Structures are given as C-alpha cells and as structure tokens.
Amino acid sequence: MKDMNLKIKKWGNGSGILLPKVILDMFSLKTDDCFSMSIENDQIVLSPVKKRHMTLAERFAEYEGETKQEEFWTDAPIGEERI
Incomplete structure (x- = not known):
C-alpha cells in the first residue's frame, strides 16, 4: 500500500485523525x-487493543463486595409444576 497523508482535524475540544475505510x-x-x-x-x-473475553472467575477475581445466593421464584404456578 502506498503512503497516505492524513490531516489532523478539529473534533469538539480536541483533535483527531480520520482513518480511511480501506x-x-x-x-x-x-x-x-x-x-x-x-x-x-x-x-x-x-x-x-485486542478485546479478550474474560471468564466468570476473572470477572469476579477482584470483587470484594457481599455475595448473596438464594433461589427465588417470581411466577405463581399455572399448571402442575412442583417446586
């Protein structure tokens, strides 16, 4: 690919360079x-920067908040469901 000249343009309070579609x-x-x-x-x-999908363990590795696990059911039975 040949060299391209790009121009710095005003962008809000800053500046930016537009990259060509190619x-x-x-x-x-x-x-x-x-x-x-x-x-x-x-x-x-x-x-x-390559985006890497984190595992659930990685996502919670630095979490220090409280965890509360409990089962909940939001619907009333409408048939012969058993809990």
Missing part, C-alpha cells in the same frame, strides 16, 4: 475500538 477494513476496525499509543524512534505507533 485501513479500517484491512485491520477489521470499527467505531469505538481502542488503541494503545507509543512513541518509537520519533514515530507515533498506534496498536489496536
């Missing part, structure tokens, strides 16, 4: 994807 498609990027940014050899390097 680049978005090439890397399977979409609106609201996150990037990490680093500076290497006087160059700005953007890398997409």
Whole structure:
C-alpha cells in the first residue's frame, strides 16, 4: 500500500485523525475500538487493543463486595409444576 497523508482535524475540544475505510477494513476496525499509543524512534505507533473475553472467575477475581445466593421464584404456578 502506498503512503497516505492524513490531516489532523478539529473534533469538539480536541483533535483527531480520520482513518480511511480501506485501513479500517484491512485491520477489521470499527467505531469505538481502542488503541494503545507509543512513541518509537520519533514515530507515533498506534496498536489496536485486542478485546479478550474474560471468564466468570476473572470477572469476579477482584470483587470484594457481599455475595448473596438464594433461589427465588417470581411466577405463581399455572399448571402442575412442583417446586
């Protein structure tokens, strides 16, 4: 792919660079994807942050709140259901 020149544009109170659709498609990027940014050899390097699905254990690993497990039933029986 040939080099592209991109322009920094005003965006609200900040500034942004619009990425061409061909680049978005090439890397399977979409609106609201996150990037990490680093500076290497006087160059700005953007890398997409890969979203990884967390297991339930990972989601609760740092949870310190109270847990209360109890069964509940919200409907009245309408047939021959037995609890």
